[in-house]
Amino acid sequence: MRILLATDGSPQARGAEALAEWLAYKLSAKLILLYVRDVRLLRGLEPLDLGALTIPLPVYRQELERVLTLKGEAILERLLKSAQEAGLTAEAILETGLPHEAILRHARGADLLVLGRSGEAHGGGFQGLGSTVDRVVRASPTPVVVAPMEPVELEGALLGYNASESAVRAMHTLTALARPLGLRVRVVSVHEDPTQAGSWALEAEAYLKDQGLQVEALALSGDPAEHLLALQEPTDLLALGAPVRRLVLGSTAEYVVRHAVGPVLTVR
Amino acid sequence: MRILLATDGSPQARGAEALAEWLAYKLSAKLILLYVRDVRLLRGLEPLDLGALTIPLPVYRQELERVLTLKGEAILERLLKSAQEAGLTAEAILETGLPHEAILRHARGADLLVLGRSGEAHGGGFQGLGSTVDRVVRASPTPVVVAPMEPVELEGALLGYNASESAVRAMHTLTALARPLGLRVRVVSVHEDPTQAGSWALEAEAYLKDQGLQVEALALSGDPAEHLLALQEPTDLLALGAPVRRLVLGSTAEYVVRHAVGPVLTVR
DSSP states (O other): OEEEEEOOOOGGGHHHHHHHHHHHHHTTOEEEEEEEEEHHHHTTSSOOOOTTOOOOSSOOHHHHHHHHHHHHHHHHHHHHHHHHHTTOOEEEEEEEEOHHHHHHHHHTTOSEEEEESSOTTSOTTOOSOOHHHHHHHHHOSSOEEEEOSSOOOOOEEEEEOOSOHHHHHHHHHHHHHHHHHTOEEEEEEEOSSHHHHHHHHHHHHHHHHHTTOOEEEEEEOSOHHHHHHHHOOTTEEEEEEOOEETTEEOHHHHHHHHHOSSOEEEEO | OEEEEEOOOOGGGHHHHHHHHHHHHHTTOEEEEEEEEEHHHHHTSSOOOOTTOOOOSSOOHHHHHHHHHHHHHHHHHHHHHHHHHTTOOEEEEEEEEOHHHHHHHHHTTOSEEEEESSOTTSOTTOOSOOHHHHHHHHHOSSOEEEEOSSOOOOOEEEEEOOSOHHHHHHHHHHHHHHHHHTOEEEEEEEOSSHHHHHHHHHHHHHHHHHTTOOEEEEEEOSOHHHHHHHHOOTTEEEEEEOOEETTEEOHHHHHHHHHOSSOEEEEO
16 A cells, blocks of 8 residues: 655644654555645746745745755655654655646555645645645545644544445545554434435445444434534544536535544545 | 445356456455346336246236246345355345446445346347446446456456546556455556657556556557457456546447456446
């Protein structure tokens, strides 16, 4: 198994860094570390906050590229060292490009992608979803875990299940994680018709139990996103399908990824 | 792991029955056996050939249902017995409905779906794809293996790879099968631009090698379907993405599933 961590080394990415390392350790997976030098910076198209680094503007492209390279190397070296101390097999990739494009390209060669909810372009007080994360979640062929800022060790899982194609995939992906991680799974099915909600919940419960997992199933009515957000503990991995229509992420998935207190696993 | 075998017990399904049992044995998976009493028959909407059973028409619905039930029970009993003799955990499901709808519903609760290329509605000489299989391949949220009529034990795998979302999923799914089955994988990437074909082939090769598989990569130009069909041995599992646009299966996937000499794994 290959876990890809995409990080810009910002404080907002620390939760993702810790979670990716923890998952790689628990799942005996190889950890791929990716830092992307943002080509938009090099082109000077968009002014971005470089965090601790202040450089006089206008700056020469070569100088900026050198600084970004040093920064990327330092971040990757820190992560490689930490992974090696944990006994993990790890590999670091440093490249230049549009971050979402580079992340999506490398996601093709990974079984799971982990990243933070927003990057350094936003300050630590930003509560929303970064544009890179938003694009990656909408387009990744590989399941994505969006981690909150605070590091966390998973203790349970919550599965939003409505029998849709992406929900089925989310259930299959979650199973592959929940079993080796020993996570107890709560299934949440929401529909105005309680018979429909109950039938979905039972369907998922039967599948998960048969895979040897400890399962509890809840059939509810109301707004699926609100229920999932209310039920998630910070140590729960919240798994749900992320269907995409006309390039726009479904409203439940988008809302949940933006507002969850813990890590969210989305599967298209 | 749960493997769903959908069968109507016809000679055309024997290859799928044998392959599903072999896969369940090799992968230590639970085998779910599904026989669907075709509701269209009971409604008398479409005349179908019942094979060895000849019944006078017009027939009463109850009588026909009783006959179909006996037939389904006999088929499931034969398969259950065979599975038990192989030491497998198996479960049989007999229900009434539209076959593709029932199969898709149960596919949600399985990790892999195995079925034959056509059913009893077609005689043994039929070379095409049955309408049930066609609908299932286009809509299954779970990877599908379409098996030819002749039973076969897999010895190798062939992966069509063009870095598309469904091709990435096919690569991930194939890895989970090829590793425990000990299959050597040949990657086939086809594009008019040899640089593009080569870059796809190398990308898949790197991923598969890193997963501990024995891999050979081929970069070719021309028609992807023709290359895949020419390279497949009857004992090769041919894996490819099956993208669906406006409810129509992509032409490469459709052509390959119709004409392959061995089993085909499609992933949407």
